[in-house]
Amino acid sequence: MSFVTNHPINARWPAQNPDILQLYSFPTPNGVKASIMLEETGLAYEAHKVMLSDDEVKSVEFTSLNPNGKIPAIIDPDGPGGAPVELFESGAILIYLAEKTGKLLSVDPLTRYQTIQWLMFQMGGIGPMFGQLGFFYKFAGAEIEDKRPVERYLGETRRLLGVLDGALEGKDWVMGEFSIADIAIAPWVRALDFYEATDAVGFDDFENVDEYLDRFLERPAVKRGLNIPPRD
Structure with a gap:
């Protein structure tokens, strides 16, 4: 055994x-x-x-x-x-x-820690904030009459998209080369469409992020991985 x-x-x-x-x-x-x-x-x-x-x-x-x-x-x-x-x-x-x-994680110490830095940016910022936006904008939280929660998470999501947009200026990927940072970040950016929140956060204002997500979704491994395990 x-x-x-x-x-x-x-x-x-x-x-x-x-x-x-x-x-x-x-x-x-x-x-x-x-x-x-x-x-x-x-x-x-x-x-x-x-x-x-x-x-x-x-x-x-x-x-x-x-x-x-x-x-x-x-x-x-x-x-x-x-x-x-x-x-x-x-x-x-x-x-x-x-x-x-x-x-997908450099052995160079400085690059390695900078990559982990952006991974933690997703874990501590993008993931929790975008997830809360989904709850308050699309799911059960949308029924709450007090709109301060959704306004907070719309604002924070927009702020985080701005940080990411700046990091991508002149680069295809967050670290220049594709890395675990991108595998962490891009699926959460994609989730904004699932939350039907792209217009609400002004997603089109973040041109670098928009193009970044398109590049990510064109990768063959990404196309496969997005449906593993299959939902059906």
Whole structure:
């Protein structure tokens, strides 16, 4: 029996090939970070669809891998030194996969830390703020009569787009070369369309960001990763 087949999560999401990396996810902005990274690096992996309902993400099986009950999460049976590794949090997964493969994160110390800086910009800024905008603009929060929450998140989203637009001036990618920073940031920029908020934030004002997202969505690995695991 392998580490994967012995893991409690395997009782609900059984692995067909437990000798390769296992991805437990759903194609949300955070979820596709992991699938796009895996497609970009060419690592062999098996994807398991974990629905966002409490029945799945809060289940005993899933929380045995991620006690925080959020996707994505991975098990790599061939981790550092050949030992298995369990990992959650999309940013941590991106760094881990970059270091495992030697791809999309520079070994130059300064460039490496600057790349991680922009990854954290997404984790601490773009992700939470854009996500709250989605809640208050499109989903249940839109029913709240007090419009101060949605106004706050519209303003903060616009501010963050301005920061990103400036960072992209004269460059195709945030760090010049494509990196894990782009894999973290671009899916959340794409989410503004899903939230039906592009007009509200004045997205067309950010020409660099607009062109950046188009470039990102044209990458073959991105096209594949955006639908892994398939929603249907």
